[in-house]
Amino acid sequence: MSTARLIAPRWLPPMVGLASVVALLAVVELLIRVGLINRFIVPLPSEVATSFARVIAEEGIFQRFLQTAWECFAASILLATFGITIGVVMHRLPLLRRACETWVAAFASAPLVLAYPLFLVLFGRSTTTIIMLAFLSGLPPVILKTLEGLSATRRVLINVGKSFKLTPAQQFWKILLPSALPTIFVGIRLGMIFALINVVGVEFLINFGGLGQLINELAERYDLPGVYAAICFVILVSVIFFVVTERAERWLRSAA
Amino acid sequence: MATVSTSNRLASVPTTEPAILVVDDLVMRFVTADGGVTALDHVSFGVKPGEFLAVIGPSGCGKSTLFNIVGGLLGGYAGAVTVGGETISGPHASIGMVFQEESTFPWRNVLDNVGFPLEISGVPKRERIERARHFISMVGLDGFEKRYPSELSGGMRQRVSMARTLASEPKILLMDEPFAALDEQTRLLLGDKVLQIQQQLEQTTLLITHNITEAVQLADRILVMTYRPGRVKRIVDINLPRPRTSEIVSSEPFGRYVAQIWNDLREEASRGLSDAETRPLRTHDKPQGQP
Numbered sequence: 018m019s020t021a022r023l024i025a026p027r028w029l030p031p032m033v034g035l036a037s038v039v040a041l042l043a044v045v046e047l048l049i050r051v052g053l054i055n056r057f058i059v060p061l062p063s064e065v066a067t068s069f070a071r072v073i074a075e076e077g078i079f080q081r082f083l084q085t086a087w088e089c090f091a092a093s094i095l096l097a098t099f100g101i102t103i104g105v106v107m108h109r110l111p112l113l114r115r116a117c118e119t120w121v122a123a124f125a126s127a128p129l130v131l132a133y134p135l136f137l138v139l140f141g142r143s144t145t146t147i148i149m150l151a152f153l154s155g156l157p158p159v160i161l162k163t164l165e166g167l168s169a170t171r172r173v174l175i176n177v178g179k180s181f182k183l184t185p186a187q188q189f190w191k192i193l194l195p196s197a198l199p200t201i202f203v204g205i206r207l208g209m210i211f212a213l214i215n216v217v218g219v220e221f222l223i224n225f226g227g228l229g230q231l232i233n234e235l236a237e238r239y240d241l242p243g244v245y246a247a248i249c250f251v252i253l254v255s256v257i258f259f260v261v262t263e264r265a266e267r268w269l270r271s272a273a
Numbered sequence: 274m275a276t277v278s279t280s281n282r283l284a285s286v287p288t289t290e291p292a293i294l295v296v297d298d299l300v301m302r303f304v305t306a307d308g309g310v311t312a313l314d315h316v317s318f319g320v321k322p323g324e325f326l327a328v329i330g331p332s333g334c335g336k337s338t339l340f341n342i343v344g345g346l347l348g349g350y351a352g353a354v355t356v357g358g359e360t361i362s363g364p365h366a367s368i369g370m371v372f373q374e375e376s377t378f379p380w381r382n383v384l385d386n387v388g389f390p391l392e393i394s395g396v397p398k399r400e401r402i403e404r405a406r407h408f409i410s411m412v413g414l415d416g417f418e419k420r421y422p423s424e425l426s427g428g429m430r431q432r433v434s435m436a437r438t439l440a441s442e443p444k445i446l447l448m449d450e451p452f453a454a455l456d457e458q459t460r461l462l463l464g465d466k467v468l469q470i471q472q473q474l475e476q477t478t479l480l481i482t483h484n485i486t487e488a489v490q491l492a493d494r495i496l497v498m499t500y501r502p503g504r505v506k507r508i509v510d511i512n513l514p515r516p517r518t519s520e521i522v523s524s525e526p527f528g529r530y531v532a533q534i535w536n537d538l539r540e541e542a543s544r545g546l547s548d549a550e551t552r553p554l555r556t557h558d559k560p561q562g563q564p
């Protein structure tokens with residue numbers, strides 16, 4: 018009995034995951050139908066489901082989905098490139114690190130999205146504004162996690178590298194970086210979450226671009242089922258990005 | 274005794290042969306908040322080609338310090354370490370190190386861990402794999418090439434580290450308590466493996482240990498260190514026949530050597546113990562194995 022529980026089949030976890038979502042939606046549906054939740058605030062999950070077809074057909078959702086995904090992708094590339102580079106430089110220069118680590122951490126909790134008027138002035142009502150805001154708000158966690166991962170490299174592994182007479186470059190590429198990679202990817206995932214939130218948030222605020230603008234429009238039309246259907250597509254963007262980063266991490270680790 | 278007829282390798286190493294590794298009047302002081310600690314105090318010895326020297330001493334006597342200095346990882350000492358007549362000033366290409374702590378790369382499988390030094394020196398992939406496999410099978414890990422360290426036991430990981438160092442084909446193998454974290458049975462069996470490899474490769478070896486049985490089982494000579502400051506208390510020749518296996522631990526001469534060395538060590542160990550009791554807050558009470 019107990020061994021059967023231990024070696025659960027591979028499909029079981031995703032199925033249980035899916036079932037839990039369905040169950041949750043069923044509970045929400047029930048609560049709305051019995052009147053415990055106001056149906057003018059939260060639409061029936063079944064209505065949301067039926068509104069998918071309409072949103073897809075009438076609102077050009079794929080176009081918008083691609084737009085949001087592209088902005089998120091561009092911001093992620095930027096924040097990974099700059100975040101890791103800045104983290105590495107700060108790790109190399111202890112003085113810089115001592116000087117800046119605290120305020121980078123403070124920067125991480127700043128509600129940067131409120132500065133969107135400034136970005137509008139700088140970059141206009143454009144994709145650049147959206148990408149830049151998303152990039153900057155996702156940057157601190159990548160820097161901090163890169164620093165953390167590099168500093169946590171075990172002393173003995175560095176000594177192994179020295180004993181094999183590695184050059185500083187080899188020491189970095191063959192030991193420090195692969196050892197820090199899991200932590201760096203935690204930072205990248207965090208940064209991407211911030212970036213996606215900001216992409217959609219700024220699209221919503223400046224009424225420009227992809228899914229965020231659509232959500233704005235649907236909300237103004239008071240098409241709540243449509244809003245929730247559009248939010249499902251935002252979630253889809255984040256799911257895709259998580260799968261991609263997971264793949265990238267595995268590939269990079271095996272390449273190191 | 275069947276082993277008597279087999280060649281005694283000690284006899285085959287001419288005593289006149291110059292030492293390949295010479296440690297000359299090494300003094301190492303650490304400056305700490307409460308003054309300083311003399312970790313090594315005028316330590317001198319030599320290791321001849323093909324010889325297996327064990328350094329034994331109580332905890333905190335300066336063994337890891339010696340290991341790090343000979344390995345070129347630690348500077349700031351007085352005296353000199355020479356390899357083949359050349360004074361070292363940093364990690365030397367002829368010295369391979371096996372560390373006390375777990376030191377495999379968790380992101381590489383066994384094959385890539387062992388092939389690491391070959392990759393660094395630019396050996397082409399095919400040849401690298403072939404040579405890595407050779408050393409993997411030497412430490413008895415055939416069939417585990419594709420496994421990751423997290424999928425191996427502690428003893429297996431330590432063997433991976435050893436194979437990785439052997440793969441760089443160092444003239445001198447330097448090991449700091451490589452089996453300290455293992456249970457006695459595994460330790461004995463790994464000791465057999467080390468002996469077998471060392472005899473097969475005629476590998477010059479400097480083994481640091483605090484285990485008397487291990488030292489007598491493996492070494493041609495044993496250097497006994499005093500408790501702080503770390504000095505050379507005595508160097509004991511182990512005239513046990515080779516090739517040896519772990520069976521030797523039950524023989525009578527083996528017991529005599531163990532008793533003799535324990536006699537030397539007991540004084541030092543108890544000095545170390547009472548020192549630790551009377552000064553519990555001293556900085557030397559740091560975790561083992563840190564350089």
Ligand SMILES: Nc1ncnc2c1ncn2[C@@H]1O[C@H](COP(=O)(O)OP(=O)(O)OP(=O)(O)O)[C@@H](O)[C@H]1O
Binds near residue numbers: 305311331334339561
């Ligand atoms: N970086 C350091 N700073 C200050 N003191 C040190 C440092 N490294 C070692 N020591 C001191 O030098 C002495 C020898 O340390 P070492 O690590 O060489 O001992 P050891 O013989 O390897 O002990 P063990 O068997 O427990 O590993 C100790 O008293 C320790 O406190």
Ligand SMILES: [Mg+2]
Binds near residue numbers: 337338
């Ligand atoms: Mg030690």
